[in-house]
Amino acid sequence: MVLEALGYGCRDSGLVFSLCAHLLACVVPVWRHGSEAQKQRYLPGLCDGSMIGAHAITEPGSGSDTFAMRTRAEPDGDGWRINGSKTFISNGPIADVAVVFAVTDPDKGFHGGLTAFLVERGMPGFSSGQKFEKLGLRTSPVGELVFEELRVPAEAVLGRVGGGAAVFATAMDWERCLLVASHIGTMERLLETSIAYARTRQQFGQAIGKFQAVAHKIADMKVQLEASRLLTYRAAWRLDHLRNASLDAAMAKLATSESLLRASLDAVQIHGGYGYMVEYEVERALRDAVGSTLYSGTSEMQRNIIARWLGL
Numbered sequence: 078m079v080l081e082a083l084g085y086g087c088r089d090s091g092l093v094f095s096l097c098a099h100l101l102a103c104v105v106p107v108w109r110h111g112s113e114a115q116k117q118r119y120l121p122g123l124c125d126g127s128m129i130g131a132h133a134i135t136e137p138g139s140g141s142d143t144f145a146m147r148t149r150a151e152p153d154g155d156g157w158r159i160n161g162s163k164t165f166i167s168n169g170p171i172a173d174v175a176v177v178f179a180v181t182d183p184d185k186g187f188h189g190g191l192t193a194f195l196v197e198r199g200m201p202g203f204s205s206g207q208k209f210e211k212l213g214l215r216t217s218p219v220g221e222l223v224f225e226e227l228r229v230p231a232e233a234v235l236g237r238v239g240g241g242a243a244v245f246a247t248a249m250d251w252e253r254c255l256l257v258a259s260h261i262g263t264m265e266r267l268l269e270t271s272i273a274y275a276r277t278r279q280q281f282g283q284a285i286g287k288f289q290a291v292a293h294k295i296a297d298m299k300v301q302l303e304a305s306r307l308l309t310y311r312a313a314w315r316l317d318h319l320r321n322a323s324l325d326a327a328m329a330k331l332a333t334s335e336s337l338l339r340a341s342l343d344a345v346q347i348h349g350g351y352g353y354m355v356e357y358e359v360e361r362a363l364r365d366a367v368g369s370t371l372y373s374g375t376s377e378m379q380r381n382i383i384a385r386w387l388g389l
């Protein structure tokens with residue numbers, strides 16, 4: 078409910094996105110998988126905002142196919158030595174701590190061969206690489222993380238050695254359910270803005286909302302908003318009450334992100350030429366919406382997950 082309200086009230090979707098990356102993909106994994114010592118060390122700062130968190134799995138050569146990653150962690154004395162790099166990491170350029178995934182046993186595959194580590198800025202061998210400019214969400218910093226002979230203690234392992242898949246699944250379930258809650262709020266705002274414009278903008282002697290072509294677009298926005306809201310609420314309920322919410326999280330993510338993109342495009346169309354101009358802010362909503370079908374797993378990958386749950 079809070080994220081929905083934030084998506085509605087905050088026009089800076091980049092800020093909301095950065096908050097979600099911090100909260101859902103860093104704070105939640107530490108809360109759900111961290112040792113008591115890790116919780117004591119990180120959660121107070123992450124919760125009061127004095128520390129910024131990130132979640133790093135994507136690499137230049139491995140996006141959807143996460144286990145094709147090249148980052149390796151090898152035992153080194155009583156700790157680990159990490160080498161590799163990550164890309165497209167939200168909050169990466171400013172993060173104080175990152176949940177970083179590395180292969181610890183290539184033979185075991187994704188389940189058993191992947192481990193999550195908590196890596197802190199300032200550790201020798203850990204640096205931020207290139208920072209990227211992007212189409213939308215421009216206030217959310219995104220960049221590379223580089224690990225060169227980075228030595229971390231055994232206590233940096235989040236969860237258990239080989240348990241990275243479980244940590245990743247927790248982050249994705251929470252992110253897919255709750256990041257899209259903010260999109261519901263944004264869609265509500267776009268709907269209200271579009272209705273207000275359609276009622277006041279006059280062409281051919283009447284409000285454009287009286288043209289069926291415009292009114293039907295707005296009717297579809299309403300239906301997609303309410304359908305996305307129900308899917309998201311159900312996914313959030315399941316996350317709260319059941320052990321596995323992955324199918325519902327994928328359905329909520331797919332439906333809501335695609336609805337957000339369609340609603341943003343419709344809002345621009347309803348505003349005509351004014352919608353294309355920066356002043357009206359709907360063009361910003363459209364640019365911000367494009368990423369939603371890419372991050373946290375693309376729409377194609379959500380469909381793959383849903384199909385797998387259906388036995389295909």
Ligand SMILES: Cc1cc2nc3c(=O)[nH]c(=O)nc-3n(C[C@H](O)[C@H](O)[C@H](O)COP(=O)(O)OP(=O)(O)OC[C@H]3O[C@@H](n4cnc5c(N)ncnc54)[C@H](O)[C@@H]3O)c2cc1C
Pocket residue numbers: 098132133134135139140141142164165166167168214219368371372373374375376377378381
């Ligand atoms: C704004 C933004 C923020 C991000 N933040 C983070 C972050 O904080 N941390 C992080 O780790 N990553 C982050 N990412 C990375 C994001 O998770 C990846 O971009 C995404 O998973 C896709 O990977 P890719 O870009 O390598 O595309 P690819 O995997 O190369 O995909 C390219 C195309 O091929 C399709 N495709 C690939 N495999 C299949 C398949 N099996 N079936 C059907 N189609 C397929 C994809 O759907 C896509 O259309 C972010 C990305 C963006 C855009």
